[in-house]
Amino acid sequence: MILQRVELNVAKEFARIPGPRKRAEGEFSGEEFLETQLRPRFIEAQQSGATLHVNLDGTVGYGTSFLEEAFGGLAREFGVREVEQHLEVTCTDEPYLQDQIWKYIRNANKIR
């Protein structure tokens, strides 16, 4: 069976109160989210030719470091084009986060 859409809800499947960038800095970090949730789901979506739909609603908010480490890290690992093809992000609580995440993905390899 070919999946059309792989779902990932951050609040339900990871944490309602996301944490810092790296595991060493605290609990529920962006690095942990990338390793335990985002990467396996993305690979699943990639292999089945589907889109990974990440729902950011239901949390108390996100630090920019968390988002950059998770989504920027995904782009650094799989490439920006691949991520653009297989990733979809929604956030109705804070819609500006979608633009921010795509900015992090596009600037993932840029050293400022």
Next chain:
Amino acid sequence: MSPAKKPMMTPRKLAANRANARFSVGPTTVEGKERIRAANIRHRFHLRALLARAPFAVRLLDALVVLAAYFRQNSVGQWDVWARSHPTAVKKLISQPKWKGHLASRSRSQQKAIHRFRLHESERHVRAASEPHRKSFKKTSFIEAPQKFSLIENPNGTIRFLNTIKLEARTRNVSVDLSKVDFITPDAIAGLLATIHHSRVRPAVIYGNCPLDDRARDMLNDSGFRDYVYNPQGRPYRPPMGTVRRRVKAQDVLHSRFDQFLADDLVEFGTGKLYGNPRPNGPSFSVLCEAMLNTFTHASRNSESHEPWWASVYYDDERQRVCFTFVDQGVGIFQSYGVISRLRAWAELNIFSRAQILERLFQGKIPSSTNLPGRGNGIPGMYEHCKTHRIHSLVVLTNNVLGEAEKDRYEVLGESFRGTLLYWEIMK
């Protein structure tokens, strides 16, 4: 109970007794004279004083004492003789269950006492080894707070006041006089708390009073300030409008340096006051998280130590705004590890002033000191939140620079603040 009524010692009777005593020549009967003689030799000292000029008499007296001790021992020893002649009676006495129980109980309590003593001694040694002995100061300095006590509205005066507290607390106790303050803001309260607790590492005692102005006093009392200072006993107070949280060096667990749960608590406290029920506020949560992370990574001169920080939230009922403050006691952005060489070079070569550097930092034009891809989004992200009105009145005070993001006003100050202060507001 004696049937005779005890005479009441009135001043008059006492005076009469003393007058009669003047006519006394001491005991006259044989019994009386014997008694008074015995009183003199009871402990030998008076007698020895009298016989100081007669060494032979002193030696004789000492020989008598030794003789008395010998007789006393012999009389005690009579029991031993009796016990040897009646062994079964003694054995019966000490082998009774009651006696055995008593001995066992005494042994147990002695063991417990020894254990308690050893534990106390070992704790005392550990404490003594870990805490250096501090002498308390005797002298006290009196420092008057500026009338306008605000790091944002009156940065120079307030920083000078806080720096004076730190300086004086190195050598003496400090009395902080807030009585003349008639304007106070939550950022100054957080700054004062950070300064007081920074100075408490030393043996200085810091104490103070309240503003006489009603509004300023209410703000100080309601801000959560009193949770971190000693208060007079029985003083009724509650912090209904604000709360303060901190991370200090004593809680030196790296994981507790970043605490998103604490950030969430602060945000929910503020929104609870603002909207009537607690609700998330993503931008404020994000700014608090970034502030904590920046302190974690950049606030120290070297990359290893981690500086204490304070975060406060206060609901200003009059202006219908929630005011957030984050203060760290680090080295500030311009002295930070990694950033220091590049920024110092720019400032020294007069390419940019410190105010211009802070402006460029806000706008994301200064690269991250980590030289890693994807870094350096923290402060530009806060600036973006402010410019898109998700948060308001964002102010950054670091070293001797004050930057107001909303007004795009950046100023080099006359006084230098140790650390970094972030202040922002949210409203309905």
